[in-house]
Amino acid sequence: MLFVLVLSAVVLQAGASSSREVLETQQAVCQITTEELVATAQATVTRVLKGLCNAKEMEDRFHNLEAQLGDQLNVLKTMLLNMEDKLQEQDQANKRAHRRMMTALLRACPNGNNGKSSGVADTTAWDGENTTDAPETDDEDDDGDSEGPRAAELMRYNSTIHKELGGHHVFTYYWRVRHMEYKLTGWDPRRSLRSPSFYVSQGGYRMYLRLHPRQGGENVYVHAGLTRGDFDQSLSWPFKLKLRVHVLDQATDSTEDVVSRLWDPMHLCSGFNWQRPVSGDNYECVGLGFPQDVLRSRSYIWNDSIVVKLTVFLD
Structure with missing residues (x-):
């Protein structure tokens, strides 16, 4: 008589019951074979494992x-x-x-200037947030306006109200941005830099500039926007002053600035952009955009910095 006993291996299984318990299942199979009989038996044992988490x-x-x-x-x-x-x-x-x-x-x-004029009259500044500010920069070692081929222009007209040759009274703000090569090549395309806030007149609107040095990986954008100011309750809304954005050509001879069109808030963007700011900045809408290759031409970058100029027309 041939007698054969086969015992299967124990199988462990983990499952989850309706009560979110972790279960262990053991299965055993026994098979007996003789010349006259073949018999098989199977047993299953299940137990709950305490202290474990299910899937x-x-x-x-x-x-x-x-x-x-x-x-x-x-x-x-x-x-x-x-x-x-x-x-x-x-x-x-x-x-x-x-x-x-x-x-x-x-x-x-007194510096002995003897009242000489360079052809632009009625220059006015005020002792406030942006009184004749040096171009604001993201570099803590900024040494102000006393550098670059157009330093005299920046020193005289930054954060001032004056009359242009065409007779318009305008406010001008200059912003120097340093370390441009790194910003053009190393910054994330979504990253931007905001200028300090400034007022366009004493008791007037408060604005800011924003630079996107790698928009889309290959373009430069400079935008202007409104931010909440201390005098908003006494101003007329929505904002209606026309404006223009420039990037200065810092050449020593003839210059060719990159200049935007004259933006008129009454015909651009949505009402949100020019309404009275509720909290912080309104989203900027208008400005100037061009390929990075333009910025690398001529002398727009000087000593690894650019100068952005905003002109706001007050009449």
């Missing part, structure tokens, strides 16, 4: 952990941005104090 619980816990990490990263990002804003505000306050001191010294020590 759904694991997914939920990972999702919650991801959400918590995202919230913490957003908090850290906000803290860093607030610190950056505070440092920038302190830096601007120091610059304004320095300019006021230099202005007082210059008034006490």
Whole structure:
């Protein structure tokens, strides 16, 4: 008589019951074979494993952990941005104090100009947020307007109201942006740089500029927008002043600035862009755009910096 006994291996399985429990299932198979008989027996044992999570619980816990990490990263990002804003505000306050001191010294020590004029009259500045500001920059070592082939123009007309040759009263603001080569090649295409805020007149509208050095990977955009100011409640809305954006050619001889068209807010964009700002910046709408190759031609980049000019027409 032939007698054969075959015992199968134990099989472990994990599953989930309706009560979200983790189960372990063991299966055993026994087979007996003789000349007259073949018999097979099978047994299954199931038990609940305590202290383990099923697949759904694991997914939920990972999702919650991801959400918590995202919230913490957003908090850290906000803290860093607030610190950056505070440092920038302190830096601007120091610059304004320095300019006021230099202005007082210059008034006490006349420079012997004898009233000579360069052909543009009625220049007016005010002791406020942007009184004859040096072009604002993202470099803490900025040395102001005393550099570059067009330094005299920047020193005289930055953050001032004056009369152009055509007779229009305009406000002009100059913004120097440094480290342009890195911004043109190394920045993420979605990254942008915002200028400090400035008022276009004493008690007037408050504005800002924004630079996109790698828009789409190969284009440069400079936009102008409105931001909330201290005098908004007494101003007329929507904003109606025409404006123009320039990038200066910093050549030593003849210059060819990159200049936008004359933008008229009454015929462009949506009402949101020019309405009274509710909180912070309104989204900027108009400005100037061109390929990066244009910026690298002529002398638009000088000493690894560019100068952006905004002209706001007040009449």
